[in-house]
Amino acid sequence: MIKHLTGFVIFSFIVGISAFIACFFYEIPSSESVFVAQEPIRVSSKRSCGKYKKKHKRGALTDLKLKQAVFNLKTKQLDTNFVMKRKNQYTKGVSIGLHFFAKNASGTRYVATIKFDLIPVFDDYGVAEQDISSPVWFNSLEDYENVYVVPEANYLQNESNAPVFDEANAFSVITIGKNLD
Amino acid sequence: MRNRKSKVRSEKVDVRSLIFCAVLLFGALIFASCSTQSSDQAYSSNDVYSKRSPAQDMSSNSNMATRLEVEGFDEQKTDAERYAEIEENPFLETSRAPLSTFSIDVDTASYANVRRYLNDGMMPPKDAVRIEELVNYFEYDYPQPVGGVPFSVNTEVASCPWNAKNKLVQIGLQGKKVSLDNVPPSNLVFLLDVSGSMNDPRKLPLLKNSLEILVNQLTAKDRVAIVVYAGSSGLVLPSTTANNRGEIMNALNNLEAGGSTNGGEGIGLAYKTAQDNFIRNGNNRVILATDGDFNVGLSSDEQLVKMIESKRQSGIFLSVLGFGTGNLNDSMMEKLADKGNGNYAYIDSQTEALKAVGEQVAGTLYTIAKDVKIQVEFNPAKVAGYRLIGYENRLLADKDFNDDTKDAGEIGAGHTVTALYEIVPAGQKVSNPGVDDLKYSKVQPSGESFNNELLTVKLRYKEPNETKSKLLKQGLLDKNNSIQTASNNLKFAASVAQFGLILRDSRYKENSNFENVVSLANSAKGSDLKNYKNEFIDLVGKARRLK
Numbered sequence: 001m002i003k004h005l006t007g008f009v010i011f012s013f014i015v016g017i018s019a020f021i022a023c024f025f026y027e028i029p030s031s032e033s034v035f036v037a038q039e040p041i042r043v044s045s046k047r048s049c050g051k052y053k054k055k056h057k058r059g060a061l062t063d064l065k066l067k068q069a070v071f072n073l074k075t076k077q078l079d080t081n082f083v084m085k086r087k088n089q090y091t092k093g094v095s096i097g098l099h100f101f102a103k104n105a106s107g108t109r110y111v112a113t114i115k116f117d118l119i120p121v122f123d124d125y126g127v128a129e130q131d132i133s134s135p136v137w138f139n140s141l142e143d144y145e146n147v148y149v150v151p152e153a154n155y156l157q158n159e160s161n162a163p164v165f166d167e168a169n170a171f172s173v174i175t176i177g178k179n180l181d
Numbered sequence: 182m183r184n185r186k187s188k189v190r191s192e193k194v195d196v197r198s199l200i201f202c203a204v205l206l207f208g209a210l211i212f213a214s215c216s217t218q219s220s221d222q223a224y225s226s227n228d229v230y231s232k233r234s235p236a237q238d239m240s241s242n243s244n245m246a247t248r249l250e251v252e253g254f255d256e257q258k259t260d261a262e263r264y265a266e267i268e269e270n271p272f273l274e275t276s277r278a279p280l281s282t283f284s285i286d287v288d289t290a291s292y293a294n295v296r297r298y299l300n301d302g303m304m305p306p307k308d309a310v311r312i313e314e315l316v317n318y319f320e321y322d323y324p325q326p327v328g329g330v331p332f333s334v335n336t337e338v339a340s341c342p343w344n345a346k347n348k349l350v351q352i353g354l355q356g357k358k359v360s361l362d363n364v365p366p367s368n369l370v371f372l373l374d375v376s377g378s379m380n381d382p383r384k385l386p387l388l389k390n391s392l393e394i395l396v397n398q399l400t401a402k403d404r405v406a407i408v409v410y411a412g413s414s415g416l417v418l419p420s421t422t423a424n425n426r427g428e429i430m431n432a433l434n435n436l437e438a439g440g441s442t443n444g445g446e447g448i449g450l451a452y453k454t455a456q457d458n459f460i461r462n463g464n465n466r467v468i469l470a471t472d473g474d475f476n477v478g479l480s481s482d483e484q485l486v487k488m489i490e491s492k493r494q495s496g497i498f499l500s501v502l503g504f505g506t507g508n509l510n511d512s513m514m515e516k517l518a519d520k521g522n523g524n525y526a527y528i529d530s531q532t533e534a535l536k537a538v539g540e541q542v543a544g545t546l547y548t549i550a551k552d553v554k555i556q557v558e559f560n561p562a563k564v565a566g567y568r569l570i571g572y573e574n575r576l577l578a579d580k581d582f583n584d585d586t587k588d589a590g591e592i593g594a595g596h597t598v599t600a601l602y603e604i605v606p607a608g609q610k611v612s613n614p615g616v617d618d619l620k621y622s623k624v625q626p627s628g629e630s631f632n633n634e635l636l637t638v639k640l641r642y643k644e645p646n647e648t649k650s651k652l653l654k655q656g657l658l659d660k661n662n663s664i665q666t667a668s669n670n671l672k673f674a675a676s677v678a679q680f681g682l683i684l685r686d687s688r689y690k691e692n693s694n695f696e697n698v699v700s701l702a703n704s705a706k707g708s709d710l711k712n713y714k715n716e717f718i719d720l721v722g723k724a725r726r727l728k
Binding site: 067068070071072077079080081103104105107108131133146147148167168170172173174175176177 | 324325326327328329330333334336631632633634637651652653654655656657658660
């Protein structure tokens with residue numbers, strides 16, 4: 001019995017090591033249909049699984065700036081226009097988060113966060129401009145509250161810390177009122 | 182005896198001749214001193230441009246007459262140009278008046294007129310300087326709108342370049358850009374002044390060139406008619422499709438200046454022509470081109486304004502193009518364009534014609550939002566006082582903001598509108614001469630209440646074919662930015678506004694000077710592909726040399 005268990009453990013160890021070593025040599029194939037390559041696709045250099053995943057998802061953008069953000073309280077529709085700058089030469093997708101806050105007489109309260117996964121088309125300077133329209137469901141906003149959004153480049157949804165109101169990077173949202181008309 | 186009589190007679194003759202010579206000499210001295218005094222006063226008196234009747238203006242503005250006569254202009258039109266007196270907006274305390282409400286304005290005539298003065302080697306009269314029109318002359322890098330709104334709203338705050346203790350707030354609107362292919366069909370009636378005063382190279386010939394540029398932008402879906410007015414008025418060209426360019430240009434080129442100016446009859450005919458060819462859901466517009474000598478009789482100005490307002494209600498708008506010098510009735514033309522839901526541009530050169538009716542024609546032809554009003558509520562915990570720079574003749578009562586029956590300005594496709602407020606931060610005293618301090622209404626700044634929110638901007642606008650307005654709202658945070666780190670939009674607008682304050686010799690100009698204007702403009706002009714901003718910097722240099 002012990003021999004069988006030992007054999008099983010050794011076998012599992014060998015399989016696991018083999019799989020681990022295989023990550024250095026083989027790239028996980030992706031769905032080519034949703035990505036339009038700007039340049040010829042090359043096999044990436046050898047990396048550990050953990051480091052590869054980190055560089056692919058995080059740090060793809062160096063800058064994210066909002067140019068317009070309009071929220072229609074009647075239709076619950078958010079329309080935004082923003083500009084992104086990429087860091088990596090071969091970026092298959094980026095993740096951005098938009099953290100919404102409202103200001104009232106008591107101070108600033110957190111409203112919601114919206115995450116977008118995008119495949120932007122960057123120009124030769126690594127800059128992309130994007131319009132996004134999306135339905136959103138915010139907690140109820142009071143008529144006198146103004147809404148601000150703090151954009152976050154390379155956003156990971158499972159981040160445990162609650163977003164902090166970064167006043168320096170906060171952008172004013174234009175609201176089309178419901179009860180104000 | 183005879184000798185004695187002849188001696189007496191000769192003595193009388195000598196006395197008479199002496200008196201006669203003395204009178205001649207005295208008269209010559211008086212005449213010489215009057216001529217010298219009128220030319221010395223040419224560039225210094227501002228009293229001439231106060232709000233008075235045209236008759237008073239005609240008699241008292243001899244300084245302009247002197248210069249025009251020297252240059253060989255029509256002697257009949259040597260009375261001065263007319264500008265409505267502007268009383269600058271003062272600083273207001275937020276505790277007394279937290280709301281500021283005004284109508285937007287897309288006119289640019291004042292900048293072109295100021296440019297004309299400076300290029301002619303003269304300082305403009307201060308009432309000719311409307312700072313909002315100087316600022317609005319330039320394009321800014323505002324983003325295009327999203328979310329179905331016809332214009333984007335952009336706000337920013339930084340330190341004030343002419344008063345380091347204060348801040349400067351910019352509110353910028355960018356109208357949606359529309360290709361001419363997507364503009365509704367136009368029914369245009371050109372109402373042209375062909376009176377004797379238009380007989381000048383900078384008037385009728387330039388007018389014809391300008392309209393040729395405009396007509397070349399139109400297509401077969403558009404219609405054009407030409408009505409002229411002088412001693413009498415007439416329909417020179419019945420409404421015809423715009424692709425008949427030969428016929429239109431023939432009619433224009435055959436126009437000659439002559440006669441007096443009977444504008445009232447002409448404008449009635451122009452509106453009738455527009456009504457007879459009305460295009461439903463199209464752009465129905467009378468375009469008035471004149472040097473401003475729009476004589477409809479002193480008792481008929483009110484009737485003229487009422488007629489234009491009633492035609493506006495029926496969907497026929499009025500835009501105005503001003504030309505020439507010497508008798509420019511700037512105040513009347515601005516008023517007509519305002520009441521007619523149109524815009525007022527001054528054409529001083531071929532280049533300006535290419536801008537106003539060439540590259541910006543879509544803005545003239547296609548209104549994307551009408552009755553656009555702005556109301557700003559300032560946070561008394563952050564703002565002790567504020568001053569709206571310009572827009573003196575666009576102010577509205579606070580209750581007018583929510584009143585859809587109150588008329589306001591229109592935004593055309595591609596137009597930008599910029600408004601600037603100078604802010605006195607909380608904790609500082611607001612200069613309010615002649616008014617006692619309040620004792621019951623003192624507001625203590627609170628760091629927590631809407632912390633760091635300076636103000637809320639609200640805007641109301643109507644879609645072109647609707648009567649009910651829509652409301653937009655946006656807050657503005659104070660990030661303690663200095664003017665040096667502000668955007669190029671704010672820096673350049675601040676530079677132009679500062680130039681306007683200097684030209685007006687404003688009591689609020691504080692530390693404004695030409696060097697600061699040039700330095701700020703140079704740091705913010707960007708690529709300036711059309712060279713308008715470089716031209717502005719040159720004009721500042723001219724003004725500095727004249728001053």
